[in-house]
Amino acid sequence: MHQPDEKRYDKMKYNRCGKSGVKLPAISLGLWQNFGGVDMLENSRAMARHAFDLGITHFDLANNYGPPPGSAEESMGCILKNDLRGYRDELIISSKAGYGMWPGPYGDWGSRKFLVASLDQSLKRMGLDYVDIFYHHRPDPETPLEETMGALYDIVHSGKALYAGVSNYPADLTKKAEAIMKSMGMHILIHQPKYSMFERWVEDGLLKELRDNGIGCIVFSPLAQGLLTDKYLEGIPADSRAAKPTGFLRPEQVTNEKIVKVRKLNDMAKGREQKLAQMALAWVLRHEEVTSAVIGASKVDQIDDAVKALENVSFTDEELKKIDGILGGR
Numbered sequence: 001m002h003q004p005d006e007k008r009y010d011k012m013k014y015n016r017c018g019k020s021g022v023k024l025p026a027i028s029l030g031l032w033q034n035f036g037g038v039d040m041l042e043n044s045r046a047m048a049r050h051a052f053d054l055g056i057t058h059f060d061l062a063n064n065y066g067p068p069p070g071s072a073e074e075s076m077g078c079i080l081k082n083d084l085r086g087y088r089d090e091l092i093i094s095s096k097a098g099y100g101m102w103p104g105p106y107g108d109w110g111s112r113k114f115l116v117a118s119l120d121q122s123l124k125r126m127g128l129d130y131v132d133i134f135y136h137h138r139p140d141p142e143t144p145l146e147e148t149m150g151a152l153y154d155i156v157h158s159g160k161a162l163y164a165g166v167s168n169y170p171a172d173l174t175k176k177a178e179a180i181m182k183s184m185g186m187h188i189l190i191h192q193p194k195y196s197m198f199e200r201w202v203e204d205g206l207l208k209e210l211r212d213n214g215i216g217c218i219v220f221s222p223l224a225q226g227l228l229t230d231k232y233l234e235g236i237p238a239d240s241r242a243a244k245p246t247g248f249l250r251p252e253q254v255t256n257e258k259i260v261k262v263r264k265l266n267d268m269a270k271g272r273e274q275k276l277a278q279m280a281l282a283w284v285l286r287h288e289e290v291t292s293a294v295i296g297a298s299k300v301d302q303i304d305d306a307v308k309a310l311e312n313v314s315f316t317d318e319e320l321k322k323i324d325g326i327l328g329g330r
């Protein structure tokens, strides 16, 4: 069994999640990629152990993470059994349901039938009695919101999850979802939207909605899947997500237009004595509404890079304007 670093809580910053009682590490680790059945389990285990040693107490999963779907939760089960046994109460483990998991009409979207069955499967795969946070992964245009929120409410009251969250919900739907929860005497703990220098939709109303309602925010793909690092400056390396057959970043998404911006951002990061990955993480964390940035990693040292971002998370107005200029193509 792993003996975690005794100093693991000394450096990490823990932010309160909205108006709740729970705090999350400013950097969390997501298991979407590189923890599946197609990946090297020893590398996945090493990354999870190292993250915990650095004070990363939050591991983010979903029913469909892999590939194949479900296998990242199985890897997490193995990590919890072999490496982090005895530390369950120091961890925040999340899972989600909302994307297709099994054939037929009950294996996708947002019905009570799907959410309850999917969480039961996730708990079995991870060998857990409960998850800390259970999310509805994406809006369902057909299921009444009352049904989806009612299912999350009942899941929390059954003890299979401690808190409920939503992911990829636009601002107006988040407002409605929270109103339904409130009418039942509960709150949405957290929202998980995509947010990075290349994907800024949350600035257009969602962050305000979350602040007004005391809901926390954990932003995903803060490095735009690796684009906002020094990785693609000279092309697509063989050991990158864009080169992997199972990676979600496709080579055609690594466009010249983006790389021109990335080069300028990289120069700017150097001026701040940071790596670009660190400046990109500091940039999403600059909002007080953002509780945590959930990163992905394929190597242990990428997790070190991310945590070091916390050494400089402040920006001058001039720097922020310069970043806006670069992103705007100026």
Ligand SMILES: NC(=O)c1ccc[n+]([C@@H]2O[C@H](COP(=O)([O-])OP(=O)(O)OC[C@H]3O[C@@H](n4cnc5c(N)ncnc54)[C@H](OP(=O)(O)O)[C@@H]3O)[C@@H](O)[C@H]2O)c1
Binding pocket: 029, 030, 031, 032, 033, 034, 060, 061, 137, 167, 168, 192, 219, 220, 221, 222, 223, 224, 225, 226, 227, 229, 230, 231, 239, 240, 241, 242, 277, 294, 295, 296, 297, 298, 299, 301, 302, 303, 305, 306
């Ligand atoms: N709710 C949702 O719908 C949703 C959707 C997507 C993701 N998520 C969550 O967000 C988590 C993170 O997503 P993501 O993996 O796309 O996040 P990301 O942090 O934007 O990208 C992570 C990838 O960037 C590269 N990288 C990271 N640090 C680096 C460094 N210092 N230098 C060079 N390259 C570096 C690595 O890719 P290489 O393989 O190229 O090394 C790494 O796997 C997921 O695991 C999941 O938990 C949620």
